[in-house]
Amino acid sequence: MxxxxxxxxxxxxxxxxxxxxxxxxxxxxxxxxxxxxxxxxxxxxxxxxxxxxxxxxxxxxxxxxxxxxxxxxxxxxxxxxxxxxxxxxxxxxxxxxxxxxxxxxxxxxxxxxxxxxxxxxxxxxxxxxxxxxxxxxxxxxxxxxxxxxxxxxxxxxxxxxxxxxxxxxxxxxxxxxxxxxxxxxxxxxxxxxGFWASVKAQAGNADDVLMWRLHGPGWRERAGEGRGRLRGHLVTTGSGLAFLAGAVPLAAGRGAVKGTAARAAAVAAGAGGAAWTLLTAGFAAARIPPGPRTPGEVARMAVTSAAIPPSAVWHRLRGLALHRGVPPWTPQRAVLFDRDDTLIRDVPYNGDPERVEPMPGARRALDRLRGRGLRVGVVSNQSGVAKGRITESDVERVNARVEELLGPFDVWEICPHDSGDGCACRKPRPGLIERAAARLGAEPAECAVIGDIGGDVEAAAAAGARGILVPTARTRLEEIGRAREVAPDLDTAVDLLLGGRRPW
Structure with a gap:
């Protein structure tokens, strides 16, 4: 509650x-x-x-x-x-x-x-x-x-x-x-x-924009909703603006506006004012008869019928600006993991397959996802290649050992660059996730990313994917504080995706 x-x-x-x-x-x-x-x-x-x-x-x-x-x-x-x-x-x-x-x-x-x-x-x-x-x-x-x-x-x-x-x-x-x-x-x-309750309720027009962004233009029909009055409010508001566009120059000019300009301003003011009056009166006439028709209620309907259209339009525009970058909702089809300290214990610049040790619960978490038909992959920064500490062949041998211990992965994406190389793939940039999603035939929004540091979930957010942080001893407190979703272990992270125990 x-x-x-x-x-x-x-x-x-x-x-x-x-x-x-x-x-x-x-x-x-x-x-x-x-x-x-x-x-x-x-x-x-x-x-x-x-x-x-x-x-x-x-x-x-x-x-x-x-x-x-x-x-x-x-x-x-x-x-x-x-x-x-x-x-x-x-x-x-x-x-x-x-x-x-x-x-x-x-x-x-x-x-x-x-x-x-x-x-x-x-x-x-x-x-x-x-x-x-x-x-x-x-x-x-x-x-x-x-x-x-x-x-x-x-x-x-x-x-x-x-x-x-x-x-x-x-x-x-x-x-x-x-x-x-x-x-x-x-x-x-x-x-x-209160008197203005119906006007304040127009803030919901911004939420309707978010619904449209997430679920497409047919969301109202699927939700059992009617079309609403927004189109009528747009016409009413436009008529009022046309009236102001004509009336304000005439009033401000005090005779300076003459000839064709004066006639155009007068036409705009007259047509806009007449349309606004008729539309507002019609809106009020539709709201008053079903009610008690007391003086107070009639006054409320008259005043708010004039205020609702511009308020609705304003909140619609506010919603369009606020939610302009929201991608459509899509069901998740793949889960991408960071490698070191998420799936296997981190051994700095490890090129020796014999030193690979799975993190607790890693195999169980992966098998749960595979059992539900989700594809799994790995997205990993390996700057040791750029530093000359390991080779790409070393990385491939270690990855092969990871698959021996944890089962097959549908995609591997590795960034061999260092932090100063300016590449687009090194996390927290989104390149690894975007490439992995493309190879899986999925959109990034259809993927979840599980990792142990802030760069993992920041890369997920940059790509438009869902990010879940599973902290380890090297995870900074500020990274935990910034993460939208945090789980204490891989099992719980998978629970967040599939259902189960309480999240952390």
Missing amino acids: PTIGRPSLRVLLDALAAGTGPAPEEVLVVDDRPAPGAPLPLPESADGTVRVLRSDGRGPAAARNAGWRAASTAWVVFLDDDVVPAPDWRERLAADLASAPPDAAGSQGRLTVPLPDGRRPTDWERGTAGLERSSWITADMAYRRDVLCATGGFDERFHRAYREDAELALRIMAEGHRILDGTRAVTHPVRPA
Whole structure:
């Protein structure tokens, strides 16, 4: 349960504790406030049954990742801190998970948004009620933990509670898993909202750009989403800009703008202003009738209908700039390893095959990957060749011994240069990874790289691959701090790729 300390957290925990059916093995609450504040509103009965973690204000995606990575159960259930489980929620959850077939990666709970009696719902209330029709929302979602490990969990580039749950579901289903509808139910009360809530919500347009970058132009259809209003907002905003483009020179010129220029400015102002007025009025007219039509709600709809289009367009442009370099998501097809101190113990400038000693768990980790159909390779800096300490033939003999001990590799890529040679292949440059991926017929984004120093994961990032650091005695603390994913050993690194035990 990610939370920023809202009072609704206590209501959720009380309802969960009072329910019938098997109790959860552990309740993990992730405090996502940027800095520790007042104590979280935990019930007194939560002592010993609730564990609180911190995610330092990095957003709900990061908070959920912190939660499931700290769990150890086969299934992990996500709840928002403002839902209320039904009294039989625990009982039905147990039945949902027990009946899930092996190819089911997730189970979605049913969500109800209670609306007011005796009046029409406000625009904000209608928007919240739309959650009832949403797919894969983490207001109540259970996932197998090994699937979360295999996919890496939620994408933490989604900093708001918006799209991060659908994005994960699209990746999971693209890997051939199913997400089922469960029988359990929660209610989602409508939270109070400020006057500008609908305008602030337009920040989601930047997240939509990230979805488009990751999953292509058809992501809305696969996610069960409609087209949205962005095209209309673009036209409305363009009309407003046309009005300003004509009106500002006329007002600023005070008679200096004459002749053809004045007529063009007047036409732009008149046409743009008329179009903007009609489009904005039409937008407001579509939003007002379904609501309560009180003076306050009508005023809110009128003002925000004018503010929403430019806000939506601005956030769309912001998203295009922010996510311009994001490559499309692709499933991983290959795992590339550093050689020395990752697969075998590092013997500086070793040219003697008899001195090759596998790292603990190396053969087991490689065989697990091979057993799942992933191709494996090695990308290794060997500057001893450039220094004259060893020959390329020595490197080949050592590599042949590595294969005798650890099994066959699908590709070897070696950089024989020294740090001052200016080559494109020496890590942390991406050349080795790019060449290995090309020889495997894969894109770098379809590869993962496992190594023991910062240069390994930096090369992975430069190539667009996933990087996992497995530290050794020579790994610097700052390298560990910079790495996005860190594992204590090769087995756990493979767990992060395939699923299994908790990451470090």
